[in-house]
Amino acid sequence: MKISVIGAGYLGATHAICMASLGHEVVVVDVDSEKIALLKGGTLPFFEPGLSELLSSVLETKTISFTTDITAISECAINFLCIGTPQNREGIAADLSALERAFDSVLSVAKSDSIIVGKSTVPVGTAQRLARELSNKKSDTTLNWNPEFLREGHAVADTFEPNRIVIGALAPSDARVLADFYRSFSPNTPQFITNFPTAELVKVAANAFLATKISFINAMSEIADATGADVTVLADAIGIDDRIGRKFLGAGIGFGGGCLPKDIRAFLARADELGLGESLAFLQEFDLINQRARSRAVAVALKELGNPKGKKVAILGAAFKPESDDVRDSPALEIAQTLAALGADVVVNDPRALASAAEKVPDLTYEESITQTLQGAELTMLLTEWNEYRSLDPEKVIGLVKTPTLFDGRNVLDVGKWQTAGWKLLALGRSL
Ligand SMILES: NC(=O)c1ccc[n+]([C@@H]2O[C@H](COP(=O)([O-])OP(=O)(O)OC[C@H]3O[C@@H](n4cnc5c(N)ncnc54)[C@H](O)[C@@H]3O)[C@@H](O)[C@H]2O)c1
Structure with missing residues (x-):
C-alpha cells in the first residue's frame, strides 16, 4: 500500500521505517530539512535500537522516500500524522499548532478517498474538532485517531507487535481499512474500535x-x-x-x-x-x-x-x-x-x-x-x-x-x- 508519514520524529521515523520494511511504499514528510537530509543519507536523527539497520535496508529496497514537499503524499491511501504536541510555552496545555498546520497541509493535497490517521497524543476533543473541519470543507477524506503506545528503547518491536491497537472513528466502518492494515502484520494484537x-x-x-x-x-x-x-x-x-x-x-x-x-x-x-x-x-x-x-x-x-x-x-x-x-x-x-x-x-x-x-x-x-x-x-x-x-x-x-x-x-x-x-x-x- 502507498502510505505517508507526516512528521519524522521518534514516532514518525520509527513507524515509517518499520512499515517500509514490511513492503509498503512509504513517503515521509517533515518540515525540518536537516532531519530529512540525514534520513535520506541513511542516518537516524536519534538513537533507537535496531532502527538504523532497518533504515539502511529500506533505503536499499527503495520502499521509503524522504521529502519536505507535502505534495508528494497526493497518491497515498493512508496518511499518518506523527506531529509533536509539546507543552505550550505559556502554560501546561498541549501546543497543537504544528499538528493543526500539518493537518491542513495534508488535507490540501491528499486524495479525496484517502484516510488521515492521527497518531499524535492529543487532548480529548481534538479529533472531533478536526472531523468537523473535514465536514465543513465537504471533504470525503476519512479521519481516524490511532494513538501510539510504543516505548522508546523498544520502539521497533512495539511497532511490529503492538500490545493493542486503538482506533477512534466517527463510525466503526470508517476504521475498517486501518484495522485491516494493522491486522495484516500483527494479527493477534487486540483491536479496540471506538469513538x-x-x-x-x-x-x-x-x-x-x-x-x-x-x-x-x-x-x-x-x-x-x-x-x-x-x-x-x-x-x-x-x-x-x-x-x-x-x-x-x-x-x-x-x-x-x-x-x-x-x-x-x-x-x-x-x-x-x-x-x-x-x-x-x-x-x-x-x-x-x-x-x-x-x-x-x-x-x-x-x-x-x-x-x-x-x-x-x-x-x-x-x-x-x-x-x-x-x-x-x-x-x-x-x-x-x-x-x-x-x-x-x-x-x-x-x-x-x-x-x-x-x-x-x-x-x-x-x-x-x-x-x-x-x-x-x-x-x-x-x-x-x-x-x-x-x-x-x-x-x-x-x-x-x-x-x-x-x-x-x-x-x-x-x-x-x-x-x-x-x-x-x-x-x-x-x-x-
Ligand atoms: N516519542 C514517543 O515515544 C511517543 C510515543 C507515543 C506517542 N508519542 C506522541 O507522538 C507525537 C510525536 O512525538 P515525537 O516524539 O515523535 O515528536 P518529535 O518532536 O520527535 O517529532 C515531531 C516531528 O514533526 C515534525 N513537524 C512539525 N510540524 C510539521 C509539519 N507541519 N509537517 C511535517 N512535519 C512537521 C517536526 O519537525 C518533528 O520532526 C507526540 O504527540 C507524542 O506525544 C510519542
Whole structure:
C-alpha cells in the first residue's frame, strides 16, 4: 500500500521505517530539512535500537522516500500524522499548532478517498474538532485517531507487535481499512474500535496511570526516608500482589521524557477547560512528587558534598531512560544542571545521549569515557540505569574516584556488592 508519514520524529521515523520494511511504499514528510537530509543519507536523527539497520535496508529496497514537499503524499491511501504536541510555552496545555498546520497541509493535497490517521497524543476533543473541519470543507477524506503506545528503547518491536491497537472513528466502518492494515502484520494484537474521545482518552489515561504508579512509589519513598523503611523492599512486597504488579514501582529520581510529563500536564489543562479540574487534581500532586524526586536527589548530593564549589561530581546518565538518546525533560540532565549551577565540577557520561544532551545544555562538561568521568570524582551519581553502569565492577572502579561515594538514583545496584568493595552507597527511600 502507498502510505505517508507526516512528521519524522521518534514516532514518525520509527513507524515509517518499520512499515517500509514490511513492503509498503512509504513517503515521509517533515518540515525540518536537516532531519530529512540525514534520513535520506541513511542516518537516524536519534538513537533507537535496531532502527538504523532497518533504515539502511529500506533505503536499499527503495520502499521509503524522504521529502519536505507535502505534495508528494497526493497518491497515498493512508496518511499518518506523527506531529509533536509539546507543552505550550505559556502554560501546561498541549501546543497543537504544528499538528493543526500539518493537518491542513495534508488535507490540501491528499486524495479525496484517502484516510488521515492521527497518531499524535492529543487532548480529548481534538479529533472531533478536526472531523468537523473535514465536514465543513465537504471533504470525503476519512479521519481516524490511532494513538501510539510504543516505548522508546523498544520502539521497533512495539511497532511490529503492538500490545493493542486503538482506533477512534466517527463510525466503526470508517476504521475498517486501518484495522485491516494493522491486522495484516500483527494479527493477534487486540483491536479496540471506538469513538474519537475514547481513543484519545485511552492514551492519556494510560500515561496518567503509569505516572501515578511511579509517583506513588516515590511518595512512599519520601515516607520511607523519614521513617527508616526501605522503599525497594516495600515495592517488592506490594508488587508481588498481581492486582498491584511490580512494574513501574521503581523508586528513584522519577519519570521524564517527551511524553509522560507533558501528557499529564496537558490532561490536567484539558480537565480544567472541561470544568473537571477536581477529577484529575491527584495528577497535579503526582507531577509535584515527580519534580520533588529531582530536588531530593540534589539535596542528597549537597548533604554529602557540603559546599559543592569546585568538587567533581561524576554523572552517569543523561538520557531520560536507558536505550534512548532522548533528553527531553530528563531528570538526570536536570540534576546535573542544578549541581553545575551550584558550582560543582559536573562531568556527564552517557552511552548514547551525549550529543543530544550537549545540544540541549551546551554549558555542561560531557565525557565519552566512563573511566575519565569517574577519575577523581568526589561523588558519583547513577541517574540513568544503562546496563553499562549496572555492570560496572565496584572493585575495579573504586581506584578511579577520589571519594568512593555513589548515589544510586534508580535503586538498581547490588548494594551488598558495592559496599563490600568499599563504597558508601546513597539512595532515595532507604538508608544504606
Ligand atoms: N516519542 C514517543 O515515544 C511517543 C510515543 C507515543 C506517542 N508519542 C506522541 O507522538 C507525537 C510525536 O512525538 P515525537 O516524539 O515523535 O515528536 P518529535 O518532536 O520527535 O517529532 C515531531 C516531528 O514533526 C515534525 N513537524 C512539525 N510540524 C510539521 C509539519 N507541519 N509537517 C511535517 N512535519 C512537521 C517536526 O519537525 C518533528 O520532526 C507526540 O504527540 C507524542 O506525544 C510519542
